[in-house]
Amino acid sequence: MTEKKYFILKIKRQDDPHKAPYWEEFHIDYKPNMNVISSLMEIQRHPVNAIGEKVNPVVFECNCYEEVCGACTMIINGRPQQACSALIDRIIQKNGIDKPIILEPLTKFPVVRDLMVNRKVLFDNLRRARAWIPVDGSFGLGPGPRYDEKKRAFAYRISRCMTCGCCAEACPNFNAKSDFMGPHVFAQVKMFNMHPIGSMQKDERLKAIMGHGGIQDCGNAQNCAKVCPKNIPLLRSIAELNLDVNLLALKKIFKW
Amino acid sequence: MKLKAIVVGGGLAGLMSTIKLVERNIDVDIISLVPVKRSHSVCAQGGINAALDTKGEGDTVDEHFYDTIYGGDFLANQTPVRGMVEAAPEIIYTFDRMGTPFTRTAEGLLDLRRFGGTKKKRTVFAGATTGQQLEYALDEQVRRFEDEKKVHKYEGWEFLKAVIDDDGICRGCIAQNLATMEIRAFRGDALIIATGGAGVIYGKSTNSSINTGSAASIVYQQGAAYANGEFVQIHPTAMLGDDKTRLMSESARGEGGRVWTYKDGKPWYFLEEMYPNYGNLVPRDIASRAIHKVCVDMGLGIDGKNQVYLDLSHLDDDFLERRLGGILEIYEKFHGDDPKKVPMKIYPGIHYFMGGIHVNWEHMTCIPGLFAAGECDYMYHGANRLGANSLLSAVYSGTVCGPAAANYMNSLNHIAAEEEDLLFERYLQAERDYDGMVRKMDGDENPYLLHQEMGELMTANVGIVRYNKKLEETDIALQNFMERWHHINMVDQGAYSNQTVMFVKQLKNMMELARVITLGALRRNESRGAHYKPDYPDRLDDDFLKTTKAFKTEDGPRFEWEDVDTSLLTPVQRTYGGNK
Numbered sequence: 001m002t003e004k005k006y007f008i009l010k011i012k013r014q015d016d017p018h019k020a021p022y023w024e025e026f027h028i029d030y031k032p033n034m035n036v037i038s039s040l041m042e043i044q045r046h047p048v049n050a051i052g053e054k055v056n057p058v059v060f061e062c063n064c065y066e067e068v069c070g071a072c073t074m075i076i077n078g079r080p081q082q083a084c085s086a087l088i089d090r091i092i093q094k095n096g097i098d099k100p101i102i103l104e105p106l107t108k109f110p111v112v113r114d115l116m117v118n119r120k121v122l123f124d125n126l127r128r129a130r131a132w133i134p135v136d137g138s139f140g141l142g143p144g145p146r147y148d149e150k151k152r153a154f155a156y157r158i159s160r161c162m163t164c165g166c167c168a169e170a171c172p173n174f175n176a177k178s179d180f181m182g183p184h185v186f187a188q189v190k191m192f193n194m195h196p197i198g199s200m201q202k203d204e205r206l207k208a209i210m211g212h213g214g215i216q217d218c219g220n221a222q223n224c225a226k227v228c229p230k231n232i233p234l235l236r237s238i239a240e241l242n243l244d245v246n247l248l249a250l251k252k253i254f255k256w
Numbered sequence: 257m258k259l260k261a262i263v264v265g266g267g268l269a270g271l272m273s274t275i276k277l278v279e280r281n282i283d284v285d286i287i288s289l290v291p292v293k294r295s296h297s298v299c300a301q302g303g304i305n306a307a308l309d310t311k312g313e314g315d316t317v318d319e320h321f322y323d324t325i326y327g328g329d330f331l332a333n334q335t336p337v338r339g340m341v342e343a344a345p346e347i348i349y350t351f352d353r354m355g356t357p358f359t360r361t362a363e364g365l366l367d368l369r370r371f372g373g374t375k376k377k378r379t380v381f382a383g384a385t386t387g388q389q390l391e392y393a394l395d396e397q398v399r400r401f402e403d404e405k406k407v408h409k410y411e412g413w414e415f416l417k418a419v420i421d422d423d424g425i426c427r428g429c430i431a432q433n434l435a436t437m438e439i440r441a442f443r444g445d446a447l448i449i450a451t452g453g454a455g456v457i458y459g460k461s462t463n464s465s466i467n468t469g470s471a472a473s474i475v476y477q478q479g480a481a482y483a484n485g486e487f488v489q490i491h492p493t494a495m496l497g498d499d500k501t502r503l504m505s506e507s508a509r510g511e512g513g514r515v516w517t518y519k520d521g522k523p524w525y526f527l528e529e530m531y532p533n534y535g536n537l538v539p540r541d542i543a544s545r546a547i548h549k550v551c552v553d554m555g556l557g558i559d560g561k562n563q564v565y566l567d568l569s570h571l572d573d574d575f576l577e578r579r580l581g582g583i584l585e586i587y588e589k590f591h592g593d594d595p596k597k598v599p600m601k602i603y604p605g606i607h608y609f610m611g612g613i614h615v616n617w618e619h620m621t622c623i624p625g626l627f628a629a630g631e632c633d634y635m636y637h638g639a640n641r642l643g644a645n646s647l648l649s650a651v652y653s654g655t656v657c658g659p660a661a662a663n664y665m666n667s668l669n670h671i672a673a674e675e676e677d678l679l680f681e682r683y684l685q686a687e688r689d690y691d692g693m694v695r696k697m698d699g700d701e702n703p704y705l706l707h708q709e710m711g712e713l714m715t716a717n718v719g720i721v722r723y724n725k726k727l728e729e730t731d732i733a734l735q736n737f738m739e740r741w742h743h744i745n746m747v748d749q750g751a752y753s754n755q756t757v758m759f760v761k762q763l764k765n766m767m768e769l770a771r772v773i774t775l776g777a778l779r780r781n782e783s784r785g786a787h788y789k790p791d792y793p794d795r796l797d798d799d800f801l802k803t804t805k806a807f808k809t810e811d812g813p814r815f816e817w818e819d820v821d822t823s824l825l826t827p828v829q830r831t832y833g834g835n836k
Contacts, residue, residue, distance in 0.1 A: 138350055147357075
């Protein structure tokens with residue numbers, strides 16, 4: 001590829017939630033098949049910055065390394081994505097080895113330290129939308145319902161959402177100052193509302209997303225779908241729920 | 257005063273235990289390193305076994321039971337396994353009602369596929385992300401209980417110690433906040449450890465970074481027995497990576513994938529040739545040993561490296577997309593090639609711990625009030641786990657452990673909330689002192705490099721093939737690592753969210769458990785399931801049809817043997833149509 005044996009990580013760091021952020025660069029010895037997580041692990045093993053100073057290792061979140069848990073989401077060269085599947089070879093191939101790879105924490109959530117943020121609000125918003133099927137109990141009640149495989153296959157696409165926060169990061173309406181639930185929530189509501197049992201509580205979930213911070217606050221910027229790592233049908237879910245919500249509102253007005 | 261349980265770990269076993277407790281009117285505190293929705297259960301891919309027989313093959317619970325016991329080389333206690341396979345169909349139905357999007361047939365019924373070590377289609381699945389889908393179903397149910405204030409989640413907290421009173425009864429635990437670093441006590445009338453496997457001990461594995469085995473090691477060090485540590489499953493098909501070995505699901509073979517390499521210039525389907533009855537669907541221990549033999553002993557790995565092909569390229573694109581989409585996408589993302597067109601390159605990787613915390617059939621340890629469930633227990637898989645039985649055992653153990661813990665708690669004379677403060681303060685002080693000591697470590701060892709060295713040693717010597725001489729050397733090296741641990745340098749001086757402090761504590765616990773695994777392997781002079789010694793190639797039931805139990809002492813682990821329950825099936829030799 002090139003004779004230079006290291007590449008550069010330029011990382012936006014922050015010591016704790018109250019300190020000011022700062023930038024720091026690291027030179028990472030190049031090996032084939034690395035990704036952003038394995039590069040950050042190199043810093044743990046050799047915590048020295050680009051000018052040779054001994055520094056604290058960079059703090060980051062990760063867990064599965066297989067892009068299925070959602071933990072390692074951060075902004076890499078301007079785009080929110082999982083660090084485990086951000087392959088160094090591919091980035092270098094595109095940008096060259098001299099151009100620093102820029103790592104930043106997500107901006108829509110409070111920073112804990114360095115690249116780690118607190119995304120609790122994503123899970124809390126699932127609770128606001130009552131994103132579950134209220135089963136009678138976990139004990140045996142016989143077989144579940146039949147489910148049309150075509151509908152099931154669509155629901156499965158939504159069910160792969162790992163609450164990683166990419167969609168919320170890209171959404172202009174989602175931020176610390178607004179109550180907007182975030183695109184991921186509406187896809188989940190769509191999924192539960194189309195389930196043979198879940199559809200029995202359809203109106204409850206629709207009511208939950210009709211209020212403050214609900215679906216009417218979506219500005220239709222459509223950024224969410226562009227950054228979703230799992231290609232979850234966010235836009236279709238939001239569009240169809242908009243219809244359902246309007247229908248429910250009409251029902252209320254005319255007492256159908 | 258109301259009873260309260262503490263569940264450590266938010267994977268399938270922990271969440272199912274929680275649901276069962278809440279349904280019995282007991283409040284639960286969940287302590288989890290990560291938001292529970294990110295637990296390692298999400299990594300399970302291929303499916304979950306239940307004898308539903310929707311394919312007209314005449315599958316039965318009896319056959320599921322036989323395959324599980326036989327696949328585990330008769331080391332599993334048979335009564336609890338019988339309970340598990342009997343409960344399996346109803347467990348699937350419950351998840352189905354909760355909304356898990358299991359893949360369907362044209363009639364809208366649950367579809368099934370085949371997995372290793374069985375001749376029937378018995379595996380229910382949701383694409384190739386079944387663990388993720390099951391975990392999310394329980395996560396949603398627990399979120400509902402959270403909404404009803406019956407569950408409180410402490411996400412981003414690490415378990416440090418069980419609190420055990422002077423009568424030897426567990427009354428709660430000490431845990432630490434990973435952001436603020438606060439250490440505090442949690443009072444609980446039962447403590448359930450549901451913290452999964454310990455792949456991180458081996459450095460690279462298919463496990464997540466939280467799977468250090470630290471919690472299991474802590475309760476072992478506090479007096480609970482650790483059973484069958486030497487039985488570590490090595491998954492035959494993993495992608496080699498710089499940071500980990502990524503799992504490539506057994507379902508790839510279940511759906512028709514073939515394993516091969518070149519011999520004399522032509523493709524050699526060695527599993528099909530060696531094991532004509534089961535072919536590519538021999539159990540994992542057997543497939544891993546065959547791949548090891550072909551690459552290491554015969555030097556026939558692809559491109560001269562330790563790797564062989566897992567080939568799906570002969571199968572129909574649409575079929576593959578629908579049945580295996582999730583994992584094909586992962587391979588393409590991480591490797592670059594499209595497995596629908598080009599065979600995947602794979603090699604065995606450390607995957608699953610059949611051994612774990614010793615519990616009785618109600619999932620309680622020898623310490624009253626301390627329970628264990630899921631991969632961190634030792635109960636359901638004997639010497640080798642069959643594919644798609646792990647999701648089942650994780651869930652099933654929760655359905656046993658939760659109610660058993662509730663019964664135990666209801667029988668208590670006094671509850672943890674009434675326990676004296678002194679007990680908890682004593683434990684708190686000890687953990688704060690230890691934390692302070694770790695923060696001040698100023699030797700010259702980098703903890704991450706020390707860990708890397710240990711992982712490489714364990715992988716080389718306590719993996720697919722084991723020799724007593726190497727095991728002895730490994731144990732000496734591990735003791736040396738434990739000495740070097742004291743000379744660690746605290747490379748992170750930060751006061752807030754200091755991950756290195758937590759890692760150094762985990763590392764010590766990993767070393768304790770590594771010795772249990774290594775010495776357990778040394779003592780077992782036979783070959784059984786995943787434990788294979790070329791110098792002792794046969795299974796020796798007279799001496800070793802026994803559960804290994806390790807107890808912590810000042811001088812390292814002390815071992816005992818325990819008889820295995822073989823009350824339902826008489827052990828027979830295990831073969832899959834070839835030599836063992």
